[in-house]
Amino acid sequence: MNSSSSFSVFIFTAVIILRCLNPIKAATCHPDDEAGLLAFKSGITRDPSGILSSWKKGTACCSWNGITCLTGDRVTALTVSGQSEVAGSFLSGTISSSLAKLQHLDGIYLMNLKNITGPFPQFLFRLPQLKYVYIENNRLSGPLPVNIGSLSQIEAFSLEGNRFTGPIPTSISNLTKLSQLNLGGNLLTGTIPSGIANLKLISFLNLGGNRLSGTIPDIFKSMPELRSLVLSRNGFSGNLPPSIASLAPILRFLEVGRNKLSGKIPEYLSRFKALDTLDLSRNKFSGAVPKSFANLTKIFNLDLSHNLLTDPFPALYVKGIESLDLSYNKFHLKTIPKWVTSSPIIFSLKLAKCGIKMSLDDWKPAEYYFYDFIDLSENEISGSPARFLNLTEYLVEFRAAGNKLRFDMGKLTFAKTLKTLDLSRNLVFGKVPATVAGLQTLNVSQNHLCGKLPTTKFPARAFTGNDCLCGPPLSPCKV
Numbered sequence: 005m006n007s008s009s010s011f012s013v014f015i016f017t018a019v020i021i022l023r024c025l026n027p028i029k030a031a032t033c034h035p036d037d038e039a040g041l042l043a044f045k046s047g048i049t050r051d052p053s054g055i056l057s058s059w060k061k062g063t064a065c066c067s068w069n070g071i072t073c074l075t076g077d078r079v080t081a082l083t084v085s086g087q088s089e090v091a092g093s094f095l096s097g098t099i100s101s102s103l104a105k106l107q108h109l110d111g112i113y114l115m116n117l118k119n120i121t122g123p124f125p126q127f128l129f130r131l132p133q134l135k136y137v138y139i140e141n142n143r144l145s146g147p148l149p150v151n152i153g154s155l156s157q158i159e160a161f162s163l164e165g166n167r168f169t170g171p172i173p174t175s176i177s178n179l180t181k182l183s184q185l186n187l188g189g190n191l192l193t194g195t196i197p198s199g200i201a202n203l204k205l206i207s208f209l210n211l212g213g214n215r216l217s218g219t220i221p222d223i224f225k226s227m228p229e230l231r232s233l234v235l236s237r238n239g240f241s242g243n244l245p246p247s248i249a250s251l252a253p254i255l256r257f258l259e260v261g262r263n264k265l266s267g268k269i270p271e272y273l274s275r276f277k278a279l280d281t282l283d284l285s286r287n288k289f290s291g292a293v294p295k296s297f298a299n300l301t302k303i304f305n306l307d308l309s310h311n312l313l314t315d316p317f318p319a320l321y322v323k324g325i326e327s328l329d330l331s332y333n334k335f336h337l338k339t340i341p342k343w344v345t346s347s348p349i350i351f352s353l354k355l356a357k358c359g360i361k362m363s364l365d366d367w368k369p370a371e372y373y374f375y376d377f378i379d380l381s382e383n384e385i386s387g388s389p390a391r392f393l394n395l396t397e398y399l400v401e402f403r404a405a406g407n408k409l410r411f412d413m414g415k416l417t418f419a420k421t422l423k424t425l426d427l428s429r430n431l432v433f434g435k436v437p438a439t440v441a442g443l444q445t446l447n448v449s450q451n452h453l454c455g456k457l458p459t460t461k462f463p464a465r466a467f468t469g470n471d472c473l474c475g476p477p478l479s480p481c482k483v
C-alpha cells in the first residue's frame with residue numbers, strides 16, 4: 005500500500021486542473037521568470053523525452069510545458085514530472101538556484117525525474133510566496149538545512165525518495181502551517197524531534213523508509229487533523245506511544261511495519277473508527293491481539309505478519325477485508341477464518357505458518373475474481389488447490405510450500421496471469437504440465453512428481469526431491 009504516491013498523484017491532478025482553469029495565457033513573460041526558467045533548463049544535462057522542449061527564449065513562458073501563471077504574467081507554479089510508464093521520461097542535471105528569480109512561485113513540483121542531483125535547494129528560502137514543495141523521487145543528497153524552520157509559510161513539503169542524510173532538523177517545529185510533511189525514502193538518521201508536536205495542522209506525516217531510531221515520541225495529542233501516519237522501515241524501538249490513541253476519530257493509515265517495536269498491540273486501536281490500513285508487520289509485538297479488534301469493521305488492509313503474536317485471534321466483523329497478512333506469528337488458526345472467506349473484495353491473503361489444518365477442498369471463498377496473491381505456506385493444509393486455481397482470473401502468486409497438498413499436478417489449470425507457483429514440500433503427484441513454462445517462478449521440489457519434464461527455463465533446484473522426474477534440467481529419462 006503506497007498511500008503517499010497516490011497522494012502525489014492527487015496533488016499532481018489538482019495542479020493540472022488548476023492549470024486548465026486558467027485558459028488566458030499571458031502573451032509575454034516576465035523577464036525574471038524567463039531568465040530563471042531558462043537557467044533551470046540549462047542546468048538540465050539530459051532530457052531524453054523532451055519534457056522541456058517547449059521552453060524557448062522569447063516565447064511566452066506561461067504557455068511552456070509545466071508552467072502555471074495564475075496572476076498576470078508571473079509564474080506561480082512549476083511542475084516537471086517524469087512518468088514511469090513513459091520510458092526515458094526523466095531528467096539528468098541539477099536544480100538551478102536561479103529559480104529564486106520566480107518571486108511569485110507558490111508551488112514547485114519536480115517529481116519522478118530520477119536523475120536530478122545536488123544538495124538541498126537553498127533558493128527555496130528566497131521564495132516568499134512558496135507554499136507547496138514536492139521534490140520527489142530524484143537524487144538530491146546531503147543534509148537538510150538546520151534553518152529549515154524559516155520556510156515558515158510552507159503548507160506542504162515533500163522530499164520523498166531522495167538521498168538526504170543526517171538528522172531531521174529540530175527547527176522543523178517552526179513549520180506550523182504544514183499540513184503535509186513527507187520525508188520518506190531518504191537516508192535520514194537520529195530520532196524524531198519532539199518539536200514536531202508543534203505541527204498542529206498536520207494531516208499527513210511520512211517519515212518511512214529512513215534510518216531513524218529511538219522511540220516514537222509521544223507527540224500525537226496535539227495533532228487532531230492527522231489522517232495518515234507512516235513510520236515504516238526505520239529502526240524505531242519501544243512501544244507505540246499512548247498519545248496515538250487520540251488519533252482515533254480520523255486516522256486512516258497507520259503504518260509502522262519493519263521497525264523494532266515491541267509490547268502488546270494496544271487495545272485503543274480498536275476504537276479507530278476510520279482506520280483503513282494498519283501495518284504493524286516485522287516488529288516484535290507480542291501477546292494476543294485485543295478481542296476488541298472485532299470492532300474494526302471498516303479495516304481494509306491489515307498486516308500483522310512477522311511478530312510474536314499469540315492465540316486467540318479475534319473474529320472480525322469487517323464487511324470486506326482487501327488484504328490480510330497474519331503470517332509468521334505464533335497463531336493456531338486451524339482454518340482460514342470465515343470473515344476472510346466471506347470477503348467480497350479480497351485480493352491478497354497471506355496466512356503462512358498460521359497453524360491451519362484444513363483441507364482446501366472445503367475452502368469455498370465468496371469471491372475468486374479479485375485474488376492476486378495467496379500465501380498459505382508452512383501450514384498443515386491438505387486436499388487440492390485445483391478447483392480454486394481454476395476459478396481465479398487474475399491470480400499472480402500462489403504459495404503453499406510445506407503443506408500436505410495431495411493432487412494430480414498434470415490436471416492443474418491456472419490463470420494466465422499467474423507468475424509464481426510454489427508447491428514445494430507437499431504430496432503432489434502426477435506430471436508437471438507444460439503450462440508452467442509461462443511462469444516466472446516455479447518450485448515443485450520435494451513432492452511425488454514423476455515423468456518427463458516439459459521444456460522450461462527453471463533450474464534443477466525447482467524440481468529436485470521428487471519420485472521420478474526426468475529430462476533437462478534433471479538427468480535424462482531412461483528409455
Ligand SMILES: *[C@@H]1O[C@H](CO)[C@@H](O)[C@H](O)[C@H]1NC(C)=O
Binds near residue numbers: 096
Ligand atoms: C545521470 O546523471 C549522471 C550525471 O549527471 C550521468 O552521468 C548519467 O549518465 C545519468 N544517468 C542516466 C540514466 O541518464
Ligand SMILES: *[C@@H]1O[C@H](CO)[C@@H](O)[C@H](O)[C@H]1NC(C)=O
Binds near residue numbers: 150153154155178
Ligand atoms: C523558530 O521559531 C523561534 C521562535 O519563534 C525562533 O526563535 C527561531 O529563530 C526559529 N528558527 C528558525 C530556524 O526559523
Ligand SMILES: *[C@@H]1O[C@H](CO)[C@@H](O)[C@H](O)[C@H]1NC(C)=O
Binds near residue numbers: 295296297298299
Ligand atoms: C465494541 O465497541 C462497543 C462500544 O463502541 C463496546 O461496547 C464493545 O464492547 C466493543 N466490542 C468488543 C469486542 O470489544
Ligand SMILES: *[C@@H]1O[C@H](CO)[C@@H](O)[C@H](O)[C@H]1NC(C)=O
Binds near residue numbers: 390391394415416417
Ligand atoms: C476448470 O474450469 C473449466 C470451466 O470453467 C472446466 O471445464 C474444467 O473441468 C475445470 N478444471 C478443473 C481441473 O477443475
Ligand SMILES: *[C@@H]1O[C@H](CO)[C@@H](O)[C@H](O)[C@H]1NC(C)=O
Binds near residue numbers: 447466
Ligand atoms: C524450493 O523450495 C525448497 C523447499 O521449500 C527450497 O529449499 C528451495 O530453495 C526452493 N528452490 C527454489 C529454486 O526456489
